Amino acid sequence: MSAIETAPLPRESQNFQRLSFTGTASEYFGIWIVNILLTIVTLGIYSAWAKVRRNRYFYGNTVLLGRAFEYHAKGKQIFIGRLIVFAYLIVYNILLTAFPIAGIALAVVVLFFFPWLIMRGLRFGARVTSYRNVRFDFTGKMGGAFVAFMAGPVLAFLSLGILAPLASRWMYRYMGNNLRYGSRAFATDPRLAPIYQTWLFSALIIVLGMLIVGVAVLANVSVIVALIDNPDVVSPEMNASLFLLGVVSYLAALLSFGIAALFYRAGVRNIAWSSTVFDGRHMLKSDLSRSRYVWIAVSNVIVTVLTFGLMRPWAAVRSARYVNEHTAIRFDGDVGEILAAVEQEGTAVGAEFMEFEGFDFGF
Amino acid sequence: MILASDEPLCRGDWHPRNSSRSVPARLVLKDEQIAAVAEEGEEAALASAAFPLLEISARVGSIPRRVGFPGGSLFETADNDAIDRLLLARGHRRAGLVHGLERFHPRLLLFVAAVFILSGLVYRYALPVLVEIAVAVTPPVVPRLMSVSTLETLDRTVLDETRLDEAKKRAISEGFARIAAQSARGASAYTLNFREGGAIGPNAFALPDGTLIITDELVELAGNDTEMLVGVLAHEIGHVELEHSLRQIYRAAGMAGLIMLIAGDVGESVEDLLVQGGGLVALSYSRAAETAADRHSVALMEKAGYDPAAIARFFDILEKKLGDTSGTSILSTHPGTPERKKAILDLTASLGRQTPD
Numbered sequence: 001m002s003a004i005e006t007a008p009l010p011r012e013s014q015n016f017q018r019l020s021f022t023g024t025a026s027e028y029f030g031i032w033i034v035n036i037l038l039t040i041v042t043l044g045i046y047s048a049w050a051k052v053r054r055n056r057y058f059y060g061n062t063v064l065l066g067r068a069f070e071y072h073a074k075g076k077q078i079f080i081g082r083l084i085v086f087a088y089l090i091v092y093n094i095l096l097t098a099f100p101i102a103g104i105a106l107a108v109v110v111l112f113f114f115p116w117l118i119m120r121g122l123r124f125g126a127r128v129t130s131y132r133n134v135r136f137d138f139t140g141k142m143g144g145a146f147v148a149f150m151a152g153p154v155l156a157f158l159s160l161g162i163l164a165p166l167a168s169r170w171m172y173r174y175m176g177n178n179l180r181y182g183s184r185a186f187a188t189d190p191r192l193a194p195i196y197q198t199w200l201f202s203a204l205i206i207v208l209g210m211l212i213v214g215v216a217v218l219a220n221v222s223v224i225v226a227l228i229d230n231p232d233v234v235s236p237e238m239n240a241s242l243f244l245l246g247v248v249s250y251l252a253a254l255l256s257f258g259i260a261a262l263f264y265r266a267g268v269r270n271i272a273w274s275s276t277v278f279d280g281r282h283m284l285k286s287d288l289s290r291s292r293y294v295w296i297a298v299s300n301v302i303v304t305v306l307t308f309g310l311m312r313p314w315a316a317v318r319s320a321r322y323v324n325e326h327t328a329i330r331f332d333g334d335v336g337e338i339l340a341a342v343e344q345e346g347t348a349v350g351a352e353f354m355e356f357e358g359f360d361f362g363f
Numbered sequence: 364m365i366l367a368s369d370e371p372l373c374r375g376d377w378h379p380r381n382s383s384r385s386v387p388a389r390l391v392l393k394d395e396q397i398a399a400v401a402e403e404g405e406e407a408a409l410a411s412a413a414f415p416l417l418e419i420s421a422r423v424g425s426i427p428r429r430v431g432f433p434g435g436s437l438f439e440t441a442d443n444d445a446i447d448r449l450l451l452a453r454g455h456r457r458a459g460l461v462h463g464l465e466r467f468h469p470r471l472l473l474f475v476a477a478v479f480i481l482s483g484l485v486y487r488y489a490l491p492v493l494v495e496i497a498v499a500v501t502p503p504v505v506p507r508l509m510s511v512s513t514l515e516t517l518d519r520t521v522l523d524e525t526r527l528d529e530a531k532k533r534a535i536s537e538g539f540a541r542i543a544a545q546s547a548r549g550a551s552a553y554t555l556n557f558r559e560g561g562a563i564g565p566n567a568f569a570l571p572d573g574t575l576i577i578t579d580e581l582v583e584l585a586g587n588d589t590e591m592l593v594g595v596l597a598h599e600i601g602h603v604e605l606e607h608s609l610r611q612i613y614r615a616a617g618m619a620g621l622i623m624l625i626a627g628d629v630g631e632s633v634e635d636l637l638v639q640g641g642g643l644v645a646l647s648y649s650r651a652a653e654t655a656a657d658r659h660s661v662a663l664m665e666k667a668g669y670d671p672a673a674i675a676r677f678f679d680i681l682e683k684k685l686g687d688t689s690g691t692s693i694l695s696t697h698p699g700t701p702e703r704k705k706a707i708l709d710l711t712a713s714l715g716r717q718t719p720d
Contacts, residue, residue, distance in 0.1 A: 029471065031465045044624055047627060060426025097504075133439075304633055312628070343382055
């Protein structure tokens with residue numbers, strides 16, 4: 001009978017290996033406050049090194065199977081990248097003053113450079129990340145970045161959000177299908193139907209928020225009618241009532257859009273990660289609870305604001321822990337063997353020092 | 364120096380170059396070299412090098428420490444203290460300097476206080492300087508582009524063709540030409556436009572390139588008091604000459620930018636809030652701007668030979684016809700009307716004393 005009692009768990013739950021986060025709020029607080037202090041004292045220069053320490057802390061505390069990730073970028077690298085941007089802005093301003101037409105033309109040219117900058121940013125982010133002594137890499141091209149990060153968002157905007165799931169799919173496909181760990185590839189193809197399901201839920205939240213605004217307007221309808229009839233006379237009481245209407249509408253709109261966006265982000269992350277495969281056979285998984293994710297994000301903001309930012313380290317650690325603990329991978333086969341067999345190609349490391357940061361997109 | 368080779372400095376994992384394969388290993392001191400030796404199996408070093416050739420990562424919190432060997436292999440350990448002792452013994456006293464500051468310790472309270480004080484100083488002194496620099500280096504084409512597109516948008520959405528008769532328009536334009544000629548930028552820098560205000564009602568406003576707009580509703584509100592309207596336009600000229608719109612935009616953007624740069628990591632949602640908060644700060648700044656523009660109106664009207672207190676009559680009308688007796692609050696873009704009227708009258712009274720004529 002003991003065979004039944006010790007029956008193995010279903011294969012899936014048995015083999016999914018979850019990430020964990022080993023950092024603590026008190027430890028990060030020190031790093032965070034010293035980063036801020038040194039950034040102010042050095043007139044902003046230290047911010048590049050501050051970023052390295054912050055990322056090293058978060059990557060270094062992200063643990064899979066007992067081993068942590070590592071962030072390798074150097075402060076000097078990031079600083080030089082920022083100097084380039086700064087120098088460019090100066091040159092651009094001079095040009096715009098001297099030859100306005102050339103300056104405007106240059107702005108259009110720069111617009112076409114954005115996909116390139118985004119692509120470089122993603123590549124930099126991947127190449128300065130390692131796990132078990134092997135670097136990640138990103139092989140995406142400029143055209144893909146254009147579709148994923150410019151055409152997609154523009155399409156989503158023009159369609160009033162109705163095509164946002166399509167844009168999300170393009171973005172995750174671009175990021176997921178071009179990511180490499182050593183010489184091995186990730187692949188992903190999130191399906192549209194489930195993304196639209198999660199989108200519908202978010203759309204309902206926005207509709208609900210708009211309903212609240214509608215009710216608030218209805219409650220003030222007498223004031224508004226009076227205003228239209230006789231715009232010259234607004235009593236102080238009416239003023240107060242209108243002011244309240246403005247505040248309630250603004251908050252309802254802000255909250256409903258914010259919460260809908262958070263719901264959507266968590267839902268799409270679950271779908272995209274769970275349809276991602278590493279090296280053709282190892283499944284990834286994300287199982288964030290959308291409502292818990294929203295709660296953590298919203299309460300983090302409230303606590304951070306109420307404490308003048310001092311609880312930000314606690315909030316950052318809290319959300320990192322939640323997201324990590326709901327991210328997992330299931331290795332098909334012997335984990336030890338699989339993890340011992342990944343080799344790094346020379347390109348990722350050697351090229352890293354020639355890179356600059358581009359746009360900052362985290363994985 | 365005598366040190367048994369089997370007494371490890373610390374334990375961890377060793378990786379060959381470019382490989383995810385690892386073996387449990389320990390770091391030992393061997394013949395004046397630092398060596399990684401496998402925990403099981405042969406005693407031969409997996410890698411070894413003289414201390415100065417090692418690449419040891421800086422300590423951050425208690426994340427694993429990396430010791431890189433010249434051949435490209437890597438020893439990784441969670442034993443941060445052992446690595447710190449090794450560095451200290453080799454005379455690297457400054458290696459852990461930043462980490463030392465970061466450790467959880469009552470001293471951090473001092474840092475918090477310092478950050479709050481310094482942030483206040485940055486806000487009070489550095490931000491205005493940055494805004495002035497930004498205004499100074501802004502190419503002239505920028506306000507022109509901003510104005511053209513703003514007027515276009517307004518025309519398409521709320522504003523309509525004026526329905527004032529020619530005589531009225533001419534009277535206001537003549538008065539406007541008189542004060543514009545006295546302004547620092549000269550008459551050619553300003554153009555006056557008449558529009559029907561629609562949703563924005565009785566109003567006058569200035570775009571940063573010197574385009575002024577006055578609504579029919581405001582003209583009607585003024586009745587026959589053209590001088591008062593000229594006083595309001597002088598106020599708008601003040602906004603243009605003092606470059607208030609640019610300042611306001613830069614101030615809001617500079618606030619958000621500085622906080623993001625200094626705090627580094629504030630969280631996405633807080634970042635969004637900051638941008639909104641930046642808008643609020645810009646509004647509270649605009650109260651000071653309104654007062655400055657009021658003073659500008661007084662000076663300009665006096666130069667052009669008008670009643671310098673003409674704009675105070677406008678506040679009178681606001682108070683009486685619109686019942687605007689509200690005090691100043693953080694959310695309002697303009698100072699309370701009674702407060703402004705009083706300031707104007709005080710100012711003109713003092714001008715009168717200085718130049719009795």
